[in-house]
Amino acid sequence: MDAQEIIDRYAAGETKFTGANLSGTNLAEADLIGIVLNQANLQNTNLNFAYLSRANLSQTNLNGSQLSGANLNQAFLMGANLHDADLHGAMLQGADLRSAKMTLADLLDANLMDADLRGTDLSGADLTGACLRGANFREEKRIYMANLRGARLHRVDLRGANLKGADLSKVDLSGANLCAATLWAADLSGADLRGAKLSGAMLAEANLAGANLSRAILDDAKLNQAQMAEANLEGSSLKGANLTDAKLVRANLRRVVLLEAVLNRADLSRANLQGANLVNARLIEAYLARTNLIQANLANANLTRAEISSANLAGANLAGAVMPDESIHE
């Protein structure tokens, strides 16, 4: 079928074109709202700025197609093949993308708010600047998860997202908005989280080993039992954060703001906290073996039963701090 034929037939009121072959045709800016094109062949089709809201494109082949600026709000794309598709600035709000293949797709500045991404394969996709507020990534039983391996999520908006147990190892999440997101037991090992916003995020039991969190904002974040060995948190803010039982072995915490943070039973052995702000922090039973606390500010901190015998406290401020033996430093 050629482009003109489908445009004419659609204009005449026909909407069902299941299995149609429109591969390579030019349908840029076409009005095809609500069209039924499931199981169709739209490989390499030009659909830039096309109107496809509520279109049925399930199991359709859209491999390499151009969909930049296309309106696919509430469209049905279950099981569709969008490998290498161009979705720059596309609208996919409320779209059903379950089990869609979106590997290497270009989703720069795309709107994926409230999209259903359960089982969607986004590995290697570029989601720079995309908005994913309200998007659904997972089934409760974790068998139906979005695949974000190798995806580029630079400055992506994932505010409030549920990414429990997600595999985000080595993913680029620099500058991303993850405020109030649930990343419980997520794998963020080696991830790039530079400058990311993680205020109030739930990161309990998350794996952040070797992750780069420099200049990230983690105020009020929950990092209980998080694995953060060798993580880089230089210059980040962790005001009021909860790091109870967290593992920070060899972590870089230079100039980190840990004002009012809770680090009870945290393992900070060999960690570098030079110049860090630990005013009013709680470090009850914290393990600070060979920890670098040079010029750190521990005013009014609580070090009850903390192990600091081999820590380097040169130039550290301990005014009013509760020492391991529960005496108060002057």
Add this chain to the structure above:
Amino acid sequence: MSRHYPLLGYVLRMSSHSAIAAAIQQHPQSQRMQKLLFATINKGWENRLDVIAQTSLEQQLQKLTQVYTSQEQLRTAIFNVVNTLNKRDEYAALGEEILNYLASTYAQAEATQIVIKPTSTISLYPESGYDPFAVRAEVMKYANPLRAKVLLFALLDPSVIGSEAGRIQLRAKELDQLLGLAFQKFTTLADLETHLIQIAQTGHEDSLQAAYAIVRALKPFYAQRRPEQVVNWPWLSNTNYEAEDRRDDSTYQIHLNRP
């Protein structure tokens, strides 16, 4: 240290819903308004007025304000429907009317809310500072992101308007950056609005919707800004952004002249 989350306790005056219902019924576009209202509550378009009439308009309004507890939520819901419709502009205007009618209802509700602010505010419009994510989300809710980018490019560099062979690198800047640059360049909202509308009017019809969405999104931040304040953010220029990896933009140009 416990964290408090906002508590909402409010009562809506029933009589205002019946007044609004009456107003809608007397409106010249009453039927369309009722269809839009119905679709917003039931998340599915219904053309048959006899089906819609099975629930009283007053009841529908009550349900609406129960489900959408803030005007912002209602606006989002209404425009989610509007954006899928063929006569988008007409229904957008009707959507605004519905929001206007219900504005006083929400204003009463907000006045009686008991809110304990959490220490880390994640509100949509923070009291201080520019929130690029909030601005972006607001623009995307009501406009085509690519149209918004095209419009903003033309706004920031008017020399691209009308250039047919222009290989404008729309991928060279993210939407966030373009919005931030626009906010930086135009020191008052009126100035921004005037220029945006002017350019949008020479472009595709969807550009006008994009213009209004951009103005709406940036409005709260202009309210907090003194005109003489200079805005200079490092993220407005590309940092770790590899433009060379991107696809070639030559497949489409900036069409700013109506076809």
